[in-house]
Amino acid sequence: MNLPLNDPSLLKNQGYLNGEWVNGDSGDTFPVFNPATGEEITRVANMGTIDTRRAIDAAKAAMKEWQKKSAKERSTVLRHWYNLIITNQEDLAVIMTSEQGKVLAESRGEVAYGASFIEWFAEEAKRVYGDVIPTPQTDNRAIVIKQPVGVVAAITPWNFPNAMITRKVGPALAAGCAIVIKPAEETPLSALALAKLAQCAGLPAGLLNILPSKNSREIGAEMTGNPFVKKLSFTGSTPVGKALMKRCSDTVKRTSMELGGNAPVIIFDDADLDKAVAGAAASKYRNSGQTCICINRILVQDTIYDAFVEKFAALVKTYKIGNGLDKSSTHGPVVNKTAIGDIQVLVDEALEKGAVAIVGGKPSDQDGYFYEPTILTHVSDSMRVFREEIFGPVAPIFSFSSEQEAIAMANDTEFGLASYIYTRDQGRVWRVSEAIECGMVGVNETAITSEVIPFGGIKESGQGREGSKYGLDDYLEIKYICMGDLHA
Numbered sequence: 001m002n003l004p005l006n007d008p009s010l011l012k013n014q015g016y017l018n019g020e021w022v023n024g025d026s027g028d029t030f031p032v033f034n035p036a037t038g039e040e041i042t043r044v045a046n047m048g049t050i051d052t053r054r055a056i057d058a059a060k061a062a063m064k065e066w067q068k069k070s071a072k073e074r075s076t077v078l079r080h081w082y083n084l085i086i087t088n089q090e091d092l093a094v095i096m097t098s099e100q101g102k103v104l105a106e107s108r109g110e111v112a113y114g115a116s117f118i119e120w121f122a123e124e125a126k127r128v129y130g131d132v133i134p135t136p137q138t139d140n141r142a143i144v145i146k147q148p149v150g151v152v153a154a155i156t157p158w159n160f161p162n163a164m165i166t167r168k169v170g171p172a173l174a175a176g177c178a179i180v181i182k183p184a185e186e187t188p189l190s191a192l193a194l195a196k197l198a199q200c201a202g203l204p205a206g207l208l209n210i211l212p213s214k215n216s217r218e219i220g221a222e223m224t225g226n227p228f229v230k231k232l233s234f235t236g237s238t239p240v241g242k243a244l245m246k247r248c249s250d251t252v253k254r255t256s257m258e259l260g261g262n263a264p265v266i267i268f269d270d271a272d273l274d275k276a277v278a279g280a281a282a283s284k285y286r287n288s289g290q291t292c293i294c295i296n297r298i299l300v301q302d303t304i305y306d307a308f309v310e311k312f313a314a315l316v317k318t319y320k321i322g323n324g325l326d327k328s329s330t331h332g333p334v335v336n337k338t339a340i341g342d343i344q345v346l347v348d349e350a351l352e353k354g355a356v357a358i359v360g361g362k363p364s365d366q367d368g369y370f371y372e373p374t375i376l377t378h379v380s381d382s383m384r385v386f387r388e389e390i391f392g393p394v395a396p397i398f399s400f401s402s403e404q405e406a407i408a409m410a411n412d413t414e415f416g417l418a419s420y421i422y423t424r425d426q427g428r429v430w431r432v433s434e435a436i437e438c439g440m441v442g443v444n445e446t447a448i449t450s451e452v453i454p455f456g457g458i459k460e461s462g463q464g465r466e467g468s469k470y471g472l473d474d475y476l477e478i479k480y481i482c483m484g485d486l487h488a
């Protein structure tokens with residue numbers, strides 16, 4: 001399948017290892033499909049254990065020189081890469097829409113968002129400050145320096161094929177580390193296009209290695225077992241994250257985990273209803289519901305429940321699902337056939353228990369992997385849609401009567417990634433923001449992410465923060481040096 005690219009050389013189908021484009025050791029390839037049409041876009045090299053080991057060795061060797069460079073030198077390369085990503089934004093967006101499905105406007109947005117992490121960390125690279133600590137003794141001083149953690153391995157998901165990579169690579173390279181990445185099987189092409197631009201930007205060989213693969217377990221086993229890997233950064237589902245953490249414990253690797261969510265939005269009766277409707281819908285249906293910070297549960301105060309549902313349904317009925325490359329589409333497909341089945345299981349369970357699908361409720365009958373934007377009312381906390389990450393365009397709308405009840409419902413989950421509140425009461429803003437168990441709260445706002453904020457969760461949504469001035473810490477070790485004998 002031909003993609004409409006200005007620069008066709010961005011469509012790569014080999015792995016990127018030690019600065020070279022290579023086939024996997026096994027010689028195998030696997031197909032990458034367009035979820036809007038089911039068509040095969042291309043086949044990509046299928047890397048395995050031996051390739052992973054080679055990439056880790058290359059990263060270890062490359063890091064030796066890279067960490068000796070000044071922060072400014074590292075920053076210059078990153079800045080060059082950022083410029084190339086922005087210059088090629090349209091091609092990267094077309095590649096992303098073709099393999100992932102999100103509409104072109106969202107893909108363009110993600111490419112800019114992804115690039116912003118490279119720009120941000122190019123700047124932050126220069127601000128890795130140490131400390132001088134006064135000691136109880138008069139003839140010594142305590143010095144603290146920060147050093148790169150070592151070779152980083154990263155496993156990334158298909159829902160953000162660009163930004164989930166740059167959010168890890170940016171700080172890793174800025175800190176002086178080298179990185180080995182396994183992108184999701186569904187979306188290796190965006191990762192490889194980024195690597196091609198990094199190569200053009202003059203990033204030295206071995207610092208960034210991309211291993212496309214359909215053997216995630218095999219690659220994960222090498223990444224978690226290899227003693228040269230000092231840190232694993234993972235974005236994906238909670239069960240896989242937990243399994244990887246366990247395996248990392250054998251060699252006491254540091255880990256950053258961005259896992260599943262079950263984000264509530266609490267809409268109080270003093271909220272600006274139109275803003276709440278628009279914000280809730282934008283978050284719920286972003287990327288067709290396939291974002292870990294997408295609203296999963298809409299909690300509406302009983303006094304405004306009917307009014308909210310009416311306006312929300314009217315908005316959702318205007319959505320047009322279709323191929324993301326088609327300008328008239330507002331929302332794209334879900335990622336694959338399995339996702340359609342997983343969503344339907346949750347919807348059916350809710351319907352069997354008494355929920356009502358006032359909009360949608362089934363896959364669309366057009367070709368490709370499309371699910372109708374769906375709204376469920378008459379839902380309760382006994383249903384799986386309350387407990388589980390739906391990861392699809394399905395909005396269950398629950399009701400509550402008091403602030404205490406809303407907080408209890410919001411916290412009634414093992415997840416703790418993002419939460420949202422709509423209210424005009426400033427006292428309530430503070431009370432609820434502090435009481436809610438999560439890493440990020442949006443108040444009268446659901447578009448909460450950017451490169452400057454600390455993205456991350458608590459509870460079983462993970463650990464560590466990505467982006468912001470805190471994001472570099474995950475890739476740095478603190479070393480304390482005692483400077484003695486000062487009066488000699």
Ligand SMILES: NC(=O)C1=CN([C@@H]2O[C@H](COP(=O)(O)OP(=O)(O)OC[C@H]3O[C@@H](n4cnc5c(N)ncnc54)[C@H](OP(=O)(O)O)[C@@H]3O)[C@@H](O)[C@H]2O)C=CC1
Nearest residue numbers: 156157183184185216217220236237240259260292389391
């Ligand atoms: N927090 C988030 O942003 C995300 C959350 N999810 C949640 O997870 C659910 C399932 O999605 P899914 O894509 O299956 O998510 P996974 O967690 O399975 O996949 C995420 C990444 O982990 C890799 N992976 C999967 N299993 C292993 C393993 N045993 N060892 C090493 N790497 C592994 C995948 O590779 P491969 O693709 O090759 O299998 C992919 O690169 C979604 O419905 C959603 O609820 C999913 C994606 C992102």
Ligand SMILES: O=C(O)CCCC(=O)O
Nearest residue numbers: 159160235291292293449
């Ligand atoms: O689903 C994710 O993990 C990516 C969240 C998108 C964002 O950062 O806005």
